[in-house]
Amino acid sequence: MSFYGIMNRVFSRVRNLDAYPKINEDFYSRTLSGGVITLLSSIAMMFLVISELAMYLQTVTETKLVVDTSRGEKLKINFDISFPSVSCTLLSLDAIDISGEQHLDIKHAIIKKRLDANGNLIQVRIDQIGVPKLGKPIQKHGGEIEHNQTYCGSCYGAELSSTECCNSCDAVREAYRRRGWGLMNPDSIDQCKREGFVQRIKAEEGEGCNLSGSLQVNKVAGNFHFVKSFHLANMHVAHDHVKPFEDDSYNISHKINKLSFGDHYPGIINPLDGVQWFQHTANGMYQYFIKVVPTVYTPLRGTVIRSNQFSVTEHYKGPEVRKNSLPGIFFFYDLSGIKVNFTETHTSFLHFLTNICAIVGGIFTVAGIFDSFVYHSQKALKKKRDLGKLG
Known part of the structure; x- marks a missing residue:
């Protein structure tokens, strides 16, 4: 049989498999x-x-709950909070966790913005601890600093060793804080006097302050708070300098412009953004109790985002029940053992x-x-x- 004959037989059998037989158009x-x-x-x-x-x-986002088994990670806290009735000099940021680690009067990566009574920006200030450049500094053992001589300022009895130096007013205040002492009249401290510390506080009287920045803390339960500086809590100064340091002038009214734990991811809701609270009396303590839920967002394209979402409850302690605690805003946070995974598909x-x-x-x-x-x-x-x- 020829090749063409074989092909015709194959085509005939395939034709018989047609499941869609055609009808003559005449029958339509x-x-x-x-x-x-x-x-x-x-x-x-x-x-x-x-x-x-x-x-x-x-794009569809799938949600999955798993046990959080991560270890040794850090928790990033981003904040932007305005205090209309507290000056920047009197405002201190502290962070403490249950492991015992403490960061008091944090200045790194923090931006302070002076605000007038109407909330308008006066000045942006990034606090830093360094050697003062105003006037001629006095050496630790007396006398002004000589040519080519390294400066070492006195800590006024608060140093932990004979070689410790306090080269700025902030350094002296930090040394006193470690000792748990109340700083005496800052005008008697050479570093504070040259930096005009008391004059700066008096000049900022009636102003407000905006603090923004971020913290890196251990991923364990803890708290961070905005309070009157520990160094000023027991300060005793001359009579004409008393008013700026009194607790009665420390009003904890505040507005939370932004508060988040970790990086932004699509669809995140931070329940404290835009929240504000105004205090009508002084010496109060406002507390936020936050439950942080670790969250991982995996986009369809791009890098994985490791962040957190949180829920919050609030409580206010008036001056009549506050007793010995400092007035301020306290954020107590705890970590959930469950992690949420968002995956785009x-x-x-x-x-x-x-x-x-x-x-x-x-x-x-x-x-x-x-x-x-x-x-x-x-x-x-x-x-x-x-x-x-x-x-």
């Missing part, structure tokens, strides 16, 4: 109802295909193709059944009418 019968059904089914088919395409292109192309075929085939089949029912119903009614059986 087109009806108005069929045209209407075809038009409606085409519109429905197009609508469903477009909807399926939109779902295919849309979208429908696979094969699933999309399957749905398209199901839509086209399903509508085509249903429309064909409905058209057949209408056609045969019309045919039966016509036959009865021809036979005169219809009243």
